Amino acid sequence: MRFALLGAGVGTLTLFSLHGQGGVRSGLPLPALVAIAAVTGVAAWYARRSWWPLAVVGAVAYAWLVLWPPLLVATYFAGRSLRGRGHLAAYVGGSGVAIGLSVAVGQVHGGTYAIVTGAFGNTLVMALAMIGLPLALGLWTRARREVLAAARERAERLEHEQVMRAEQARAQERARIAREMHDVVAHRVSLIVLHAGALEVRAADEETARAAALIGGIGREALTNLRDVLGVLRSPPSPGQAGDLDRLRPPPTLDDLDRLLDQSRALGIAVTRHDEGEIRPVETTVERTAYRVVQEALTNVHKHAGDVGTDVRLRYGPDALEVEVRNDAPGAAREELPGAGWGLVGLRERVELLGGTLRTSAEDGGGFLVRARIPG
Template sequence: MRFVLLGAGVSGLSLVTLTGQAGVPSGLPFPALVPIAAIAGVAAWYAHRSWWPLAAVAAVAYAGLVLWPPVIVASYYAGLRLDRSRGIAAYLAGSLVVCVTSALVGAWRGGLPELMTATLGNALFMAAGAIGLPLVLGLWTRARRETAAERAARLEREQVMRAEQARAQERARIAREMHDVVAHRVSLIVLHAGALEVRTADDETARAAAMIGGIGREALSNLRDVLGVLRSPPRDAVPDGGPTGGAATGAPPASPRDEAAYRPPPTLGDLDRLLDQSRALGIAVTRHDEGDPRAVGAAVERTAYRVVQEALTNVHKHAGDASTDVRIRYGAGELEVEVRNAASGAPGEELPGAGWGLVGLRERVELLGGTLRTCAQDGGGFLVSARIPA
């Protein structure tokens, strides 16, 4: 809308100038003045898209008729858009040619046109008012816009840096809490299990203590990996299963701790070891593989492993020694994981937990486009079933 108003203003002011009420009279009949003013207005309206038509109209109109309104607008856009060195220099050179031409035409016409354009004082005054001041105003406006854009970009960068710093501090705080609380407690479990294994005279108790110590040491190793990830600098996010950080560029880890942070997480190849741990705790676990086993994505394998792990953990907590079936089914374009435990008369130990296991598991499955179904069975027991696109 403002460009329409600009064009209308230039057109009206040009018409007033051409009739001699705000400038040099053109000497042309009024019907000829209207299209000249209209052309100047249209060129001014179009200047926000292309500046050159307005510059051409302004040059011709000023040289022949001393029509100054288009020159003012053209000079402003020149300062706003042209390159500060070569562009502005070229525009000033062109303006000098136009002013000289206007002076020659004014001397030829004589009278008021000669007085306004061919005398040095008036020519300088017209050049300063119609060319110099609008040009400086355009340069100043552009400088303000660029300064505002740079300030906004700097504020955005500072905001991003503050957010990154806050995230890094929060990651470090979580890592400290996990190290000071969880790692300490698990270390005590491992130490007590080792002491029990050495001191007991019962072979079965010694084996159970050794298994508890092994699971505790594995938990400490996994916890160390997680702490390494939390304490490492944030890296660009990549799809699950792809390289991250230094691995993406071929750079080696900076330290053994960094190397531990990139230790591959468990997949379906580690599933039998997980099932053996549950069997050692007295749960009859049976594995069934259906379909043609084939390679699937690393993220799919990890998610399937976590489904079985969480389901077995819940069996330990709530179903005691209930027999459990683990079924891995390779379907057409998907991998189905099913963990079904029977009813048990012996209650579980009701071990403390965060209460978010199945919620986090559902989020993990849905991130891969899959679905998770959990429900109680009619005859007792519980079912955890996940379908993951493979």
């Protein structure tokens, strides 16, 4: 579009110049003037592909008719496009030849042509206007464009390096966390499994053996889950390695909820499950989050309340799944198990990521309530 406008502008200026408005008036008939203006306009429009035709038309038109618009525009494109001093010197020399020919042609025509082209001062001014100024403007435009391109490339390179450094720092931190988890957590859980196995073998009664077997099973499951997590931490997945995650144990969903409740019952907690509403399939992420809500709530019951009655309620609504875990008040003061205190915080973040809400509150009778509403 802009080159079409450029062509129209050059053609119009050419026609005005040939009529003596801003140039030397030509004695050619009007159809010839219109044809010359059309040729210069087309050459200017074609400059989007190559500016050499415009330069040739400009040199011929100036030498013949002292026609300045096409030569001026061609010189600007020369400054923008030519590389190397040799090419620039060749173009300036060619333009100088065109100006010299205009002097000779002016002497032949006589009159206004001779006055405009024959005087040294006029020739010098025309040379500066037709060659010097547009060439300098073209060179400045090209230099500015190159500086901006270099600055943009440097900014992109710095951004890429910053991203790479951040990725490297994340990878190092993931590797450090994986080492700590392996050296501390995995080692301690392995000891628990080993001692539970020894207790199961040496147990004097069947109830103790069953409890030891349950502890060993939970410990082995924890080791399996920990090994999966360590694998993800040490080898962060990339788009081409999506299949590696498929080999990991899938995260638990509501189908695994009964097994979780049975483990709590085996530890002495009277857990009762209630399903309300029309049971329907929900998204996998919703099921996983609901499972984690129940898991964290039961873990807190083990830590803070002990063997108390607990109700787990799943309520299926038309647009959301509500999970509610309510436990009775503990019968007596007991020593609480150590904890970091981040369980419910992380659980709330997990629920809110899905657009849900998590509320926790103490009951009047001394119990505790965990309620989550998860859209889906």
